[in-house]
Amino acid sequence: MKLVADVGNTNTVFGIWNRGKILKNWRISTGRLETEDEMYVVLKQLLEAGNVDLKSIEDICVASVVPRLNSIFHYFGRKYLELDPVLVTAIDGIGVKWDVDFPSEIGADRVANVIGAHEFYGKDAIVIDTGTAITVDVLKDGAFIGGAILPGPMMAMRALFSKTAKLPEVDLFYVENHIGKNTEDNIRIGVVNGTYYALKAIISKVKEELGDKIPVIATGGNSPMFNIGNGFFDILDSDLTLKGIAVFCERVRKLEKNSAG
Template sequence: MLLLFDVGNTHTVAGFTEDGTNFVKWRLATHKFETEDELFVILKSLLDNNKITFSHIDSVVIASVVPPVNYIFQRFSEKYLGIKNLWVEASDGLGIKWNVKNPTEIGADRVANVLGAAKMCDDAIILDCGTAITIDVLMAGCYEGGAILPGLMTAAHSLFEKTAKLPQIDLYTPKNCVGKDTAENIRIGIVRGTAHALNGLVEEVKNCFKNKPTIFLTGGQSKILETLIQCDLKDADLTLKGMYIYWQKKCTSCS
């Protein structure tokens, strides 16, 4: 059984899988634990409730975009599992050509998303909505790059912190395009505005290539945007699936 950690700036998804298709998973606050022992206590309680033990774990795969916490996961695996982690990164031997200036700059989550999408099609545009929103472009099996936007909550917090009178609000999909109060104004601007930006960028990308890409939507905030985004596939587990594929490819290349 594989233990997968998708470590994001706000949340960490811990997932268990045997086949790369079905996952037992939990979302944890990334900064809730500060040591490997705290991470162990949290995971053990979750595992016990699902009748999974640490002895079931054969490998640990990590896609992290938060370098300051990486040592926690490293120590956890070594101390409690006796396993060396496999860290996701853009590299050769994955069946993808990384057509960018510096592949090492590509976020591990984005690498996993590309691998997950490439399993299903050769041409894809992947929208991952989290603390930051990333757009990744895969054409004819070649990663062509992408774009990064502020995430929904990031934009909301920025308005709250940088303005004197605008309140902090909860976010959900607004039904109207014209707000009748301040909260609705902010919600429309952030949610609908971001959706229009994403749809517009996707159209520009599609116009740059002759291929007809499949549009994927994933990420923790994707539920808020899903009715406003023009996409073909919604897959909340795309990153975890890509991490499993990364493990498969790396294990094959080493054997």
Template sequence: MKLLFDVGNTHTTIALTDNGKKFNIKRISTYSLQTEDELYVYLKMLFSENYDQIIVSSVVPNINHIFEFFSKKYIGKDAVFLNAKLYKNIKWDVRVPSDIGADRVANVIAAEKDYGNNAIIVDFGTAITIDVLKNGIYEGGVIIPGFGMMVNALFKGTAKLPKVELKPSDVFIGKDTESNIRIGVINTVLEGIIKVVEKIKSETEITSVIFTGGQSKIIMDYKKDVIYDLELGLRGIYYFYESTIS
């Protein structure tokens, strides 16, 4: 069994799998991780199965040492970390491939393997990312502040505006503060993303659009003509590991 870590800025998804297709998934707060021994205790509580390798996709470099220490201490092996430069099945046509976020690398790897050489991937997380895969080549993408980040900015930067539930509004003219914020943050950003995706589609002739990430669940009724794949990144982590042992 392999233990996968998708370390995000807010949450860490931990998944146990033996084939990269079915996952036993748990989620914890990223900054609840402080030492390798605390991680060991978490895992003992979360999983009863044994595992013999950990693979890490992390966008939080300052805690990567915890996984390194844990793997060496409790498994006796080095942890495997995602890095675009180490994955040779895709050409990374950007200035500095090693700067591509590991979460984006995982998404692109899984999209190429499961959906083909052409795809636009939108990942709704703490930040929202758009990635473009054309003819098996990673062409780059877009980074946008996430829904929660923008709502928190309004809450912290103003005297009276409240935090609101993250979900789209059914209308585009708000009658109260909450609906005003939801339209301004969720609907407006979504419409902007849809517009950007349409521009990318017209420039590249790519038709396959994949939405992923934890917050994509809140917009499934808003945008229905795309593929929703909430385990895309986890499969990408596993596929990356497969490529390192082949």
């Protein structure tokens, strides 16, 4: 079994990958992973609750957008499992081409999403990941050709809250009436509805360039918030990032084995 981790700015999602499937997953606050020992305590509790023996973990695979935690995963792997984690990056030789200006700048989560989309849904896709930030990743003919980054809904709302004296934090959801009658709905319409229409416009423009048949795959904790009515998501896969991390890991280990002879 593999332990896979999607390390975000706000939350970290751990998963167990075995025989081509994510068997279990857990979401925790990234702030709970400050040292390798804290990571051990957290993971031991999660795995025990899921009836998974920590010692049954044969590999560790991590996609992190928090660079300081990369070393923590390394220390954890060496200290508690005698394993060196695989860190997801945009490298050559893993089945996807990186047709952008600076592949080294692509976030690990985006690399994992593209790998996962390519492996499970084909060589053409638009991937929407709705986390702290929202990313749009475009896969065409097996190559990552670029995308877009937007503020996520919580980030946008907290920017309003922190930079103004009277605007409150509110529960976020799509509002059917686009003319708000109170401050809370005004914020929801601006943040959620506004983001919804921004995504809809971006997807429409991408399809104008690449063709209407390219599927739109959504992942991330806030995806249901934007799956309104008929929506514009063709596929909702909450495990896409974890699956992409696991596939990346398998391909890297195969490359390492081949290079070792």
